[in-house]
Amino acid sequence: MLANERIFEVVKMAAAVLLALVLTFILLLIFSAQPLESFSKMLFAPLTKVRYMGNVIETMIPLSFAGLATALLFRTKLFNLGTEGIFYFCGVVTAAVATQTMSSALIHPFVTIMISGLVGGLIALIPGFFKAKYNTNELVTSLMMNSILFGLGLFIIKNFMQALDVPGVASHLFQATAKLPVIIPSTRIHFGIVILIITVVLLQLMLFHTKLGYTIRMTGLNKNFAKYSGMNAFWLFLVVHFISGFIGGVGSSVELLGMYNRFQWSALPGLGFTGALMAMLGRNHPVGVVAAAFAISYLRTGADIMARTTDVPVEIVAVVEAVVVLFVSSQYFLRKYHERALIKKGGEQNA
């Protein structure tokens, strides 16, 4: 059974999570007076209340968008971490549009999200262009862009949009028409989940059923092969960067319009970097990314509840996350069993 590549991946993932949990439990034994209770709180508390489950989904939405944006780049073998800056700057763009007066609660969020996405896409074209035209290292340019976008965004907020009645960085209040409606009562789960599902479906179709998706996958697997086959890397890099930036912009907008009343990020939100993590855990697969985002959100929510109700600090969850990532990303973890299964299978075929 382990000989099957896909089954092996799933087993490996489960084993990684299990190991991380065992390690967490050991840590709790050391640091907590009530380890068993803390542990079960972390693992099962999110299931106990609808509100808690709501928290999981809320957290999942922006992580998924950031993950999807990054996964598309990673798929093309572009190591670009610019989603972070795009999330921040598009938040500013969202604030600019969402504070305008618009008559309809149907059109206002739609327009806001689209403009935000468009700006995100255009911004992403900058490192994309330099990569395509001059083969500039996209990791360097994208990290640099993060700093630039943060500075620029902060400048715009402070000078043009700062709400004077609120301390710290804050835009004016969003118009009520711009907000995304809550769709599940007694939670804060908003319409953004629907937009996320649509995005995943579209991405899945694009990636696995269109010529563009085929080109992306082949280029990601073997750049030389793509070139040899006559695929044009220049345009592909531009298009991929644009789509990724667009998803990032949409994600940022959805998060703000769904969860906030005004723009209040005084630092980079960290969502973009976590997105890279989601992409990696989800194996750059749209559905996988959302699954990873769900798992991490669940873990974080559980840890949050644990921190509030027991003597364990919330930071413990960072340890679990790190261990999961370590094992999942390890190429050799459990490889031996996979190989042994292959030997056995090979033997059977020969017999």
Add this chain to the structure above:
Amino acid sequence: MSEIILDLKDITKIYSNGVVANRNVSVDFRKGEIHSIVGENGAGKSTLMKIIFGIEHASSGTITYRGKPTQFHNSMEAILNGIGMVHQHFMLIDDFSVAENIVLGMEPKQKRFFLNKKEAVNVTKNLAKKYNFDMDVTQRVSRLTVSAKQKVEILKTLYRDAEVIILDEPTAVLTPQETQALFENLKHFKNMGHTILFISHKLNEVKAISDRITIMQNGESRGTFNNEDITIEQMTELIVGRKVSLSYDDFKFESDRDGVAFKVEGLHLMKKGVPILKDINFAIREGEILGVAGVQGNGQSELVQGLVGLAGINGGKWFINDQDITSLSVDQKRIHGLAYIPEDRMKEGIAQGATVAENLISSYYRRKEINGPIFMNDKAIGKVATQLIKMFSVRTKNYKSKIESLSGGNIQKVVVARETNTDPKVMIAEQPTRGIDIGSAEFIHKQLIDMRNRNVAILLVSADLNEVMEVSDRLIVMYEGEIVAHFDRTKDVGEMELGLYMLGVKRQDEESLKRASLC
């Protein structure tokens, strides 16, 4: 019967990607023998040698060396224990002299820290003399010919007191004359008590030089034989499991041979001030195979890469049916009817991680036949793939299997199938059967001839003399970036004569060379 120096028992090696390279291989090597390991690349010869040399580790099985169970952890341990290996790709430092290369890592020292150059030269000179190598050890390696570099590699192992010397496909880069010279050296080593492990897939050579022969197929040993107990035909049969025809004459129809399909004019290429290609001119008719013979590294791969648009060319033009395609993109060139079977299938020919079907459509994926208005037509792709798999008898579970689960020969069939399927006017085939099993090689040769019979012009570049001589209609020879010979009929050329041109000893006059352009 002399003593056994190295004994392998039930060696199994499985790579982490699941490929079983060796399965229960048992073979022993005696002191003072030349022992050949034959089989196609991918049969597991190289892996077995790497295990002996400590680069790879056996998944199971035992190795007994000089009477003691051994498993070297790395090549350094193997070297210290008297095992040397000459790799297919030389591991020399070009800017060092021969002597410096030989002593590198085990230098004679003076005042503990400094290299004693004089001593290094003396030691290597004596070493060369002892083993009948005639060479100037103060020369820089970058100036040496391929065969001289190989000698340096061999001397390197001898300097480290290698008792067992592994030679991985040593003749692949040599001309027939150089091969003869190498064999003289090897016999001399044998008489001095060295054990030679000779890896090859050229059966004539194996027959000429070996004491014993081990045949590998599909990761397993098919037995070890005394040279006198086995014929070349029997070896071939063991390698492929059936008799193989080596002449393709019966498959070739006389074609009308009218129009020129592909024409190359005045190609030039300089790299770092060194001319790589000098004024290349040739033409190929419809329904004709033009072979390009030559020792590897004489400009053939630069020529091909330039023609298909994957690398730069400094000057010259090339045409398909009088249409200038020189400055078109790879994609446009393909649309104008160019197809290309690349030399390195893993690097360029396929995308590992993708399915067989995905690899079968890469140069075809925008065609209407397999696309709907928005989405690709998975059903049509499946149909095309299934058809190609059947036509080219690719051995795979189905078209959804990952390409890397196939054997080398079957992967190559996928490449050929794809390139054929675009209905090209001109096919450039570069080493199309390198490192694949004889059965698949024969199949691919027949496919090329079949294309020829359908009036495709084919440029066949190969370092394998047999291949160009058996398959091509006309022949050119490349030496140091130039065409030095052109033969109207491949059939009329002898192997030894070709060798002289390949070595640069002979060169045809300009009049004869002009005929390569068919004017």
